Amino acid sequence: MTTASVVVLVLDLAGTLVFALNGALTAIRSVRVDIVGVVTLGMITAMGGGIVRDVLIGRLPPATFSDWRYLAVAGVGALIAFALGRRLDRISLSINVFDALGLSFFAVTGATKALEAGLGPVQAVILGAITAVGGGTLRDVLIGQVPSVLSSGLYAIPAVVGAAITVVAVRLGVDGLAAALLAALACFTIRMLGLRFDIDAPTPRDAPPS
């Protein structure tokens, strides 16, 4: 394996773990689900974005679905959330930090994989963002909520920025590892600033009240 592909693998697995934890926990807090629901929703949160990306790229079966390491990490993350439940609330600050890390890793690896598959730069940015926010979107739909990514906070925007930096760096021939870390750092920073200062993206003037 090249250094770049090891970096992508490690970032991907780390993102998978935190998204599985976070997705399972969101499900437990929001609706009545049993162990099947917790594990399913945790795994979909963790792997759904990458699976949608691979379907759109046409790389089937999806890479993360074929690779037992992703399945195992996602399953373990969801089971930890099932076992600990709301006791994980005490570390919810950390959960936000971990989730922002997952968002950043997935935006970078998603855009990288799209470019490797030969897609254009705009498509790669979109697929980086889909990789980052797609799993949480599927989870929200399954638990009957309007996906939070559509309505509040800065969530998709940092993912788009991270994916765009990745695409520009690859096109300029910048070294993979440094560019990946820079892109992930930019995404992470915007996400954390948005959380810290409660920044929302612009809304239409005539939107219905929340």
Place this chain on the structure above:
Amino acid sequence: MTTASVVVLVLDLAGTLVFALNGALTAIRSVRVDIVGVVTLGMITAMGGGIVRDVLIGRLPPATFSDWRYLAVAGVGALIAFALGRRLDRISLSINVFDALGLSFFAVTGATKALEAGLGPVQAVILGAITAVGGGTLRDVLIGQVPSVLSSGLYAIPAVVGAAITVVAVRLGVDGLAAALLAALACFTIRMLGLRFDIDAPTPRDAPPS
């Protein structure tokens, strides 16, 4: 490009624009969404049906997703809706007309592409209808509503008729352009008659009250 493929392209882009406008506007009216939500929902309304069709055909990456013209037209349509918001309500009659045009174009182009990909006639009719109503269905699911296509008005039925006429014409070897326009006209007429006279499809006798 052949005449037929130019026709398909122009109809497709026109349908994409009106669906993006209409989809973004429906989202603004229905739920609290920010600019990310408006653009996402507008683009999904415009491109979702064609993407589902291409996934089912196995033509990946989806044609409209790979083609920057569709992405640009869909994005611009959604941004216009974001900028103008409910001031577009004044032209809601026109929106209904444009939406019926989009429905008609997509039913015809969807069925045509399915036949070109070698699918059977029944499958081509279904895929024409999915192209026409799929994007709006995905949008309705994302904003937490039961897709209106399942419950009211004549929406899927004119799309099925338009797709069926397209399939029959292609099988009979009728000239592409004339057949496409005839099929689109039939779909458009049934849709507008349904709107004008408030016609609903039959419902089951024991349905719960609305």
Place this chain on the structure above:
Amino acid sequence: MTTASVVVLVLDLAGTLVFALNGALTAIRSVRVDIVGVVTLGMITAMGGGIVRDVLIGRLPPATFSDWRYLAVAGVGALIAFALGRRLDRISLSINVFDALGLSFFAVTGATKALEAGLGPVQAVILGAITAVGGGTLRDVLIGQVPSVLSSGLYAIPAVVGAAITVVAVRLGVDGLAAALLAALACFTIRMLGLRFDIDAPTPRDAPPS
């Protein structure tokens, strides 16, 4: 055709019929839908799980979508439900039995097809379960309900057991027909015991009240 493939076909078509009936009936009971909604939701319940499986395997167009027999059986099942409506409630015990049969057949055939496509054992078990529960999950999302498979009763678990027995049997080289029937029987038995004795899967301790 080999004996095994005839068995798979017959089980598949039987499962398709009962799922279409059951899915259309669930839709009629839950929301206001017209004939388009009843037929769409019945067909999605019947064919959605297999289509998701084939997308993930990369066998496109999906086998059941290409095969007119599945489309015809699913459409007929949905139309029967539309025509008879709640008069089918009188046979709701049988509906539960038929649904459990459909679940069992789809778990077995889904896992078998995943193995035939070269996927690993864990993936084949997951795809067997997706084949069995995926259509109902899509239907529940479309009618605005949290999929019941995530929250109550034993539904996914018997499907996982049936798929796992199938995978083990194929790996051990046990004869296809006997193994398929044994696996389906195990799934069916667990499902019916769960219904009879109202058994739920474990839930997280801090789940919100139902």
